[in-house]
Amino acid sequence: MSQIRSIHSDVLQIIKEHHENVKGHGFPSRLKKESIHPMAKLVAVADEFCDRVVKGPNGPGISPAEAIAQMRTLCADKLDPQFFSALVRTFLPPETSS
Numbered sequence: 001m002s003q004i005r006s007i008h009s010d011v012l013q014i015i016k017e018h019h020e021n022v023k024g025h026g027f028p029s030r031l032k033k034e035s036i037h038p039m040a041k042l043v044a045v046a047d048e049f050c051d052r053v054v055k056g057p058n059g060p061g062i063s064p065a066e067a068i069a070q071m072r073t074l075c076a077d078k079l080d081p082q083f084f085s086a087l088v089r090t091f092l093p094p095e096t097s098s
Contacts, residue, residue, distance in 0.1 A: 010037065018043040021078035033080065041080035045087055048075060064091040 002012055017040035020026030022033035033041075048071055055061030062070075068088055076084055 013037045014040045045083040
């Protein structure tokens, strides 16, 4: 992607960092939360959610509520809490989002 001159450097950084995690155990650079581009943290949450919800080669696709429940159990501590909370508020009614 870096060979395409029309792609802005922020976009390249987001692409590179969206597999990092807030605990500093991600890929490729093991960056900690403060060092990850904010939009890369957002893309990481969206990517994890879409991997679970969208039917495809990685799985049959599940409901948003099921995906959020799985994410809470399996990876919420690796995702930015602000963006994960926003995802929860978007897809779950207030009485089920806690």
